[in-house]
Amino acid sequence: MTIPDFQTVMRPVLAHLGDGETHRSRDVKDAMADLFELSEAERAAMLPSGRQRTIDNRVGWALTYLFQAGLVSRPKRGHVLISDEGRAALAAHATRIDMKALEAYPAYLEFRDRTRDKTPTSTPDGGDETAEATPSDLVEQALATNRAAVEGEVLQAALALTPTGFEDLVIRLLERMGYGRAGSVERTSASGDAGVDGIISQDPLGLDRIYVQAKRYAEDRTIDRPRIHEFAGALLGKQGDRGVFITTSRFSSGAIQEAERINARIELIDGRRLAELLVAHEVGVQAQQTVTLYRLDEDFFEGL
Template identity: 70%
Template sequence: MTIPDFQSLMRPVLAHLGDGQVVRSRAVKDSMVTEFALTPEEREQMIPSGRQRVMDNRVSWALTYLAQAGLIERPVRGQVEITPQGRAALTHHPERIDMKVLEDYPGYRAFKERTKVVADTPSGVETAQDAMATPQELVQAAVSQNRAALEVEVLNRALALSPTGFEDLVMVLLEKMGYGRLGTIARTSASGDAGVDGIISQDPLGLDRIYVQAKRYALDRTVDRPRIHEFAGALLGKQGDRGVYITTSSFTTGARSEAERINARIELIDGALLAELLVRYEVGVQVEQRVALHRMDEDFFDSIG
């Protein structure tokens, strides 16, 4: 039997989780190898980068897309379980679950919107080829799909951190972004520095400072105007005029208006932007594969012709 594509794996993967138990992702991958009776050669076949088996890669994509649709969830690192929506999907779709089925779920539609592409597969091949897409467009579609999925996963992982762990994550991100390069960057909440979770000193003497507030809030818990007003008060108490407020959730309209109204300059980073920055600056993520595209050098041939 040939290695199934990732869409063909969606329902078998979901069915494997149908008993409601929390299962390790590794166990799901192994079970699919057995269920599809892969040959030893097929089991060992690698993706082009040589860093992962093809079957493991496709099961991972199936899990990712099921998670985007809300049919499974990841309660802890490296483990998955079916959701009530997932159990209902098994009943309503006894033959196959694929991209077309996932369109029925708001979570998946929101995921597709984030990609801002028309492709319907991780590689973008099916739809993009039909539209006579160029190789560059195929790669862009693949990157967009991958980034959108990864941003959701990395934000969920940030939500699972402890409050101090989240503050540490924020400090690492800001350092990766180049802040404190000529000075220092440090978390302060452990020492009881009320109202401020971190201080960035932009110069060796600490004369140029940026104050940081980092709040790991559930996605449905918004940051409102009073929280921004309190942070502004903390800045005033330290004679500071610049701050950044970072949260995993979102800001109300009133909170954003307050940040614009006060004299201090306060930048607001919500969960969506935080996830984008974590992926962009490769904090908590790893590069799996880099792709190089080549084109004909007409100038070279003209010079020797």
């Protein structure tokens, strides 16, 4: 039997998890190789990069899409667990679950929109334009899909942190972004500094300061105008005029208007933007591989 594509293994993967037990991702991949009766050569087949087995890659992407749709969860590193929505999906789709079927889940649609935002001209769901895409287009589409998937995963990992752990994550991100390079970046919530979770000193004497508020809230929670007003009050109490409010959730239109209205400059970073920054600055993620595309050097041949 040939190695199945990642959409073909989606439902079998979910069915394998249907016992409700937490499974190692490694075991799920081996189980799919057994289920599809792959030969030893097929099991050993590697991607062109030579970095990963093909079947592992296909099952890994299937798990990624199922996770993005909310059909599976990742309770701990390297482990997966079917969700209630996943069990319902098994009942609703008796033969096949693919990206078309995942469109019924808002979480997947949000993930797909993030992918499209990063490549406006792409068709990540394999539309007719894929056949006309250049190798560069295909690489861009793959990178966009990977980036959107990792951003979703890193945000879920941030949500699983303790409040102080999340504050430490924010401080680590700000440091990686270059803030406080000539001064310091420190977490202050442990010292009971009301209304402020961190302080960025842009100079060695701490004369140029940016105050940080970091709140780990559920993704569907909305931060409203009063919270921004409170943060502005904390800045005023410290005679500060610049702050950044970072959260895993989202800001209401009233909160955004309040940040624009007050005299102090307050930058608002919601969960989606936070995830983008974490990946862009490689905080909590690891680079897996690089891709090099080649083109003919016409100048070289004309010079011979």
